[in-house]
Amino acid sequence: MNTPYSVPVKTPAMTQTSIPGLHIVANFSVPDIAKLGDYHAFQNFINDQIEAFQLSKVGEVYHNFPGGGFTGVVCLTESHLSIHTWPEQNYITFDVFLSNFLRDNRATTEGLYKAVCNFFHADILFEQIINR
Template sequence: MTSIAYSPGLHKLVTLQVDDTCKLTDSKAFVDFTRNLLDQFGLEQVGIVVHDFDNRSFTIAVCLKESHICVHTWPEFGQLTLDVYLCNYLQDNSKKVKAVMAAYIDFFGATVLKDFEIDR
């Protein structure tokens, strides 16, 4: 029996340090930026959940036809965690995952504290 090599996709997870903590409390700016990224990279949103906490931090999960983007912010520590996962169902999206993550790092003006890549 011959096995066909298949990678379901790349999952990139980062922890970022952000000096401009206003970006860690502005969920609307994150959502607007994300919508622009989705258009830029031809990704399709199928759902979104936004939760703003009392301290103005936020958690957002964007469900994509291709998988998901999730963020959790901690303005009191100047940090956030972010993960981007795109499936490879019709094409290899690994470069797209890396480009989307790089765009978010630029958006936040962030320093990368932890960076993990998981080939699913």
């Protein structure tokens, strides 16, 4: 059954030859849950990465859950990143999308993604790389 949401629509913007950005969506298993219970270590780490990769943060929201785990979303002029943790399952979902409006950010997206993997010593359970 087709719905309006499942029908691809080709627009003039979709015919361009350049890729407007890279979006990486992933699920991780993390052997050490110490960094999954509270967002502060991740927030400090990601702020350093944002500066190192010369990205521009325009806002952020983090929330620690009672009993452990956190969620966070960082809005960037280039787009966003988000994280959700489940320490009781040694599990993280993470995504990062950087557009290429001012510069080609594909290598930056990949670099930021790898830095997050290294920060958590993560085993990748699922990974989807989307050229947008």
